[in-house]
Amino acid sequence: MAPPARRPPDPERRDRIIEAALDVIAERGVAGTTHRRIAEAAGVPLGSMSYYFTGMDEVLFEAFSRLTSAMSTRYRDLISQARDRQQAGAAVVEIISGAAYGTPREMRLTLELYAYALRRPQLVEVMRDWMAASRASLSMHFTARTARALDALIEGLTIHDAMDATPMRRSDVAAVVDAIIRLDDEQP
Incomplete structure (x- = not known):
């Protein structure tokens, strides 16, 4: 039996997360920005945050950049x-x-x-x-x-x-x- 087909990675997911981070920061400030809120705003699983970024500092760096x-x-x-x-x-x-x-x-x-x-x-x-x-x-x-x-x-x-x-x-x-x-x- 062949292994199940893997879904191709979502090439736009990282960009959506960065844009969502900016939306969350604009709405709640840095202090109110969490991985969960960003993932929800981006419409991605929470696990995507750690897949694409080493932590919140990297997310904020990318967003502000x-x-x-x-x-x-x-x-x-x-x-x-x-x-x-x-x-x-x-x-x-x-x-x-x-x-x-x-x-x-x-x-x-x-x-x-x-x-x-x-x-x-x-x-x-x-x-x-x-x-x-x-x-x-x-x-x-x-x-x-x-x-x-x-x-x-x-x-x-x-x-x-x-x-x-x-x-x-x-x-x-x-x-x-x-x-x-x-x-x-x-x-x-």
């Missing part, structure tokens, strides 16, 4: 469309004031990443890679000094605007971005 990669890609795409520094400055304003940078879900995930990365050295690397990608995008049009300042402004204002009942007006954001860009012209 995916988040930052997707956000960095959109960021880079927007900046790279600029033909000059003026358009690049307008792209920075759009990242801060528009919908291009992150959805409310992504902001919740980003804030979870910031808090969690303080206690997990491997996630500090995710954060550093994300900052490097952002600065590389900005460096297409600005000096390294200005790219770093603009990156910090983007991070800070998006966090403030996510929490503030009255986000900063787009015209005020544009004025601050323009002031930082002008520093590039004044640099010796």
Whole structure:
């Protein structure tokens, strides 16, 4: 008698687990994220968690890496469309004031990443890679000094605007971005 036919592995299962992890983190925070909740959200058996990942730290690393990669890609795409520094400055304003940078879900995930990365050295690397990608995008049009300042402004204002009942007006954001860009012209 022939052995029973083996089912082919589900090549998309690992990706579904990572996406489900992001959904669970967005809904419950890192502290409320469990293997069971992720497996349920992904529609996979609980045993899949240990088959594809060594533990929760790896799941979180992969999930947050995916988040930052997707956000960095959109960021880079927007900046790279600029033909000059003026358009690049307008792209920075759009990242801060528009919908291009992150959805409310992504902001919740980003804030979870910031808090969690303080206690997990491997996630500090995710954060550093994300900052490097952002600065590389900005460096297409600005000096390294200005790219770093603009990156910090983007991070800070998006966090403030996510929490503030009255986000900063787009015209005020544009004025601050323009002031930082002008520093590039004044640099010796």
